[in-house]
Amino acid sequence: MSVAELPRVAGKLTANAPLAPLVWFKSGGCAQWLFEPKDMEDLQSFLRNLDPATPVMALGLGSNMIVRDGGVPGVVVRLGKAFAKVKPVDAITLDCGGGASGILVSSTARDAAIAGLEFLRSIPGTVGGFVRMNGGAYGGEVKDILVDCDVVLRDGEHANLSVEELHYSYRHSELPDGAIVVSARFRGKPGEPSSIQAEMDRISESREASQPLRSxxxxxxxxxxxxxxxxxxxxxxxxxxxxxxxxxxxxxxxxxxxxxxxxxxxxxxxxxxxxxxxxxxxxxxxxxxxxxxxxxxx
Missing domain, CATH: 3.90.78.10 (UDP-N-acetylenolpyruvoylglucosamine reductase, C-terminal domain)
Structure with missing residues (x-):
């Protein structure tokens, strides 16, 4: 598949892009194409005009993934800074971009005095991955805090899915195949920033003591x-x-x-x-x- 056969993009499109540097295991092959969209409109336009037979896979921080040595066919989509913003919606709810990290989400929640999202501090990944996999740790799970999410479907259409529509179970959701999570709303409860920070510190220390984080x-x-x-x-x-x-x-x-x-x-x-x-x-x-x-x- 040559670049001439792909839709035009405003973002960045790279052929035979090595994925090992982008995943935590630091192993594996290349993406046939790596697409880093400029914004949601760029992502939608690209998927809308891409041959429906071309496989598409979303990549976050690559923290819970083995990329096999033969590489990934089709297009790997990686959401960058345009999808990494986090902002309060109301006193207990955050609007989080699909590319935002758990550290950014939990820190923003602390600053907004929103408790209940501290566990995200301990999950190495992005909002998109958390929503897809019902990410959880230290007694919390995404299904407990998610209100709804915005996704771009494989055909480029936008859809809003409620937490009920994802039919969550342990580390699993029924997110449609090929769908890319571009944002999500997480709801906590009122809290004190100092207490929230103390809980985040406790989680970080526990994780450091028990897990091989330097590997x-x-x-x-x-x-x-x-x-x-x-x-x-x-x-x-x-x-x-x-x-x-x-x-x-x-x-x-x-x-x-x-x-x-x-x-x-x-x-x-x-x-x-x-x-x-x-x-x-x-x-x-x-x-x-x-x-x-x-x-x-x-």
Whole structure:
């Protein structure tokens, strides 16, 4: 697919764009095309005029994702600064751009004296990813704070979806395929900025103490099965420190895989599958991936 076959854009369109620098694992192949839209109108126009057969994938901070070594066909859409604004709507509600980080959202909530959004401080990602995956941590989930979201559908049309229409479950929503979240409204409750900051500090310290944040990782690898903790099942199956190539199960938190330096995405995914096999053999529980795995095997 040549640039001449693609719709004209006001933003930035890059062929064969390396995705490894854009994801936390720092591994994987290229996007056939990487599109960074100038604004919502640019995004809508591009999708409206793009061949419907061309696959489209949204990319946030790439924190909970394995990009396979063969790269991602079609177009990867990355929302930039134009989609990263956060502002209060009323005394307890924020309007958040799809490209805004959890740190920005929680800090803006603190400054506006809105409590209940502190947990977003601990999730490495953007609003778009939080909404898609029902992001959660430290007792909070997006389904508890989301009012509604604006999305651009694969055909370029705009839609507003309420929290009820997303039919949330654990780390899952029924967001339409190919839809890109461009903004969302999060509602908290009245709070004191000093108390909100104290809770954010507590969450940050807890996370620092228990997770390998200084490593090239992808966050929580597996979903917690009903009645179980994924990390405990992995540990009990003897997988702490297990290594394949440059990929390793974290010694610090066994539900994290890390790239020790030069791991391929194939190493990381193979390690995850080996962990799943060992947990099944030990406990009979079929661990499900929480990390998204996208693209083609090399």
């Amino acid at each position: 090239k990782t992808g966050g929580s690898t597996f979903k917690n099965p009903d009645g179980h903790k994924a990390w405990q099942l992995v540990d009990e199956a003897g997988c702490r420190g297990l290594q394949i190539g440059g990929a390793q199960v974290s010694e610090k938190h066994t539900n994290f895989l890390i790239n020790t330096g030069d791991a391929s995405s194939a190493d990381i995914e193979a390690l995850g599958e080996e962990v799943r096999r060992r947990v099944m053999a030990k406990s009979g529980i079929d661990l499900q991936w929480e990390i998204q795995r996208v693209g083609e095997v090399k």
